[in-house]
Amino acid sequence: MILPAAVLFDMDGTLIDSEPSWMAAEARLAAEFDIPWTADDAESLVGIDLWDGARAFIARGVPLEADAIVERLVGEVIADLGDTLPARPGALELLRQLREQGVPVALVTMSTRALVDRIEAAFAAALGTAPFDATVAGDECERGKPHPEPYLRGASLLGVDPADAVAIEDSFTGVASALAAGITTIGVPHAVDVSRVPGVIHWPTLAGRTPADLAAAIREARA
Known part of the structure; x- marks a missing residue:
């Protein structure tokens, strides 16, 4: 696969x-x-x-x-x-599969390092392993989303070509940032509806999604 x-x-x-x-x-x-x-x-x-x-x-x-x-x-x-981890539907399951299959994973957020480290630790406890290979926090970027810098930084930290990667986002600024970085972008609406943004692949939820679905998204974006 x-x-x-x-x-x-x-x-x-x-x-x-x-x-x-x-x-x-x-x-x-x-x-x-x-x-x-x-x-x-x-x-x-x-x-x-x-x-x-x-x-x-x-x-x-x-x-x-x-x-x-x-x-x-x-x-x-x-x-x-607090001490809770309010994971979105399907998030833990998809992360677990990606870790098991050796797919590099980055977290790219506008939240600060203090919150990133707390959430990373919570996911690590839930998964029993490190959830991310790299993390990009908002207070470490000169230009935040919707500028492409955060996603380009994430791809660089992972050592991958943005064109071969997938980004998963829920906001207008987030999908704009990922698309501008040249990354296949999946929008999963939550607080705002990003489903009609041009160039974004729409998934209503992460629940039930697999690494194979992510690979299919790249093929869809290139078609």
Whole structure:
């Protein structure tokens, strides 16, 4: 069986169901400074570089520095998640198969290293092995999603040609980043619906998916 050269996963909303925690933290920040906050406002921040999101809050009137906003939001999300691992449907099973079949895996997220390390440890405990060969955190990128830098960095760390890899994403900025990096991109909608983005292969869920399905996605993208 021909397998993809590598698989690069987004984290929030793709591997773990953390978007409710992010949205709640953002809503609390807006409420503290009497900023009207709607569902559209919440969706506009899904998947974006955290510092871009912080600057959006500053533009709306939050009198804090961008670093302080990011630190606050990340801290609240970590506290909200606690010791749980809210894995998305099929995520653990697909990761386990990829590890068993020796397919290189990277995590590419706009969350900070503090949250990445916590989630990586939780997946390692659940799988009984290291879940990722490489991780890319948002605070380690000069340009975050939707710029291709995060995914190009992930592919480079794995030593693979982006054209031979697959990315799995749930946000508009995430799929834009992966596509711009030249990676076959699978969109799995969660907080936002990425199913109609041109060039994205739509999967309603990861449940029941296998490494062979990922290889088929590359063939579909090249057809």
